[in-house]
Amino acid sequence: SQTIHQWPATLVQPVGSPLSLECTVEGTSNPNLYWYRQAAGRGLQLLFYSVGIGQISSEVPQNLSASRPQDRQFILSSKKLLLSDSGFYLCAYLKEGQGSPYEQYFGPGTRLTVT
Amino acid sequence: GQSLEQPSEVTAVEGAIVQINCTYQTSGFYGLSWYQQHDGGAPTFLSYNALDGLEETGRFSSFLSRSDSYGYLLLQELQMKDSASYFCAGGAGGFKTIFGAGTRLFVKA
Numbered sequence: 001s002q003t004i005h006q007w008p009a010t011l012v013q014p015v016g017s018p019l020s021l022e023c024t025v026e027g028t029s030n031p032n033l034y035w036y037r038q039a040a041g042r043g044l045q046l047l048f049y050s051v052g053i054g055q056i057s058s059e060v061p062q063n064l065s066a067s068r069p070q071d072r073q074f075i076l077s078s079k080k081l082l083l084s085d086s087g088f089y090l091c092a093y094l095k096e097g098q099g100s101p102y103e104q105y106f107g108p109g110t111r112l113t114v115t
Numbered sequence: 116g117q118s119l120e121q122p123s124e125v126t127a128v129e130g131a132i133v134q135i136n137c138t139y140q141t142s143g144f145y146g147l148s149w150y151q152q153h154d155g156g157a158p159t160f161l162s163y164n165a166l167d168g169l170e171e172t173g174r175f176s177s178f179l180s181r182s183d184s185y186g187y188l189l190l191q192e193l194q195m196k197d198s199a200s201y202f203c204a205g206g207a208g209g210f211k212t213i214f215g216a217g218t219r220l221f222v223k224a
Contacts, residue, residue: 032210043202043216044158051210059211090157094210101210102148102165106157 002027006091006107013114019064019078021110023091026072032094033074034104035066037087044090050074086114117141119203119215126221127193135188135218137203145206147179147186152217153199161188161201190220198222 003026013019025031032051036044037060046059048066056066063082067075074091088111092104119139127133137147146165150158164170164179164186176189190197200217207213 034212036214044204044214046207046211046213049210057211101206101212102146102163102204103160104148104212105160109157 002031002093002095002105004091004093004105004107006089006110008110009108010111011113013081013112015083015114016080019076019081019085019112021076021089021091021112023074023076023107024072025074025093028072028093030071032101033068034092034094034101035074035076036090036092038090039087047076081114083114086112088112117207117213119205119213121201121203121215121218123216124219124221126223128223129193129195131193132189132191133193133220135190135201135203135220137186137188137215139184139186139203139205139215141205141207141213144181147177148204148212149175149177149188150202150204150214151199152202158202193222195222195224 005024034049035047037047038044048058050056050068053068063078065077088109090109091107095103121137148163149161151161152158162177164177167181169178174191179186200219202217203215204212
């Protein structure tokens, strides 16, 4: 079966500090992977998605970046956090065999507070 | 622009039926998906409509009308555990997805 992991679960970081969030998927090969951010009480904002190793599409031209160094690993980074980066960060993968992104499975998320 | 519009809140009583509407304007439309999210948790996939009509999965049903750019999620025999946020989502070209802002459902005893 396919599972998705994210860590850490919670994180408190000062403004201007770096960030690294990791997401890994098990039980599937070459999954499409997504990073979303959710502000409190709001919807999901797509940040990045990846269809393969080293292939990253950016939807948000801010101080965040993403990398996919391995097939089942997706990393979200920042060199200097802003207060506005606070939120719930969710990683998701596409169900195997799908030709369109209609059924996504989410990791448990990382709740980031920038102080 | 690309957007999906949903009501912000809906309240219903236990045992009742509730409908959550979603109107959309997206490019690269592949269909409409629905997700449930409990407080503090991650979204979970509920249903997907690629074609017009009604899809039923247990107590939940989802409907799509492409000509009207409209869909809805129908929850029957409401239970307290159904209190959550519900999101509609649609395609935005390729493998991109756009989510609505979500509808908070409150189920009262």
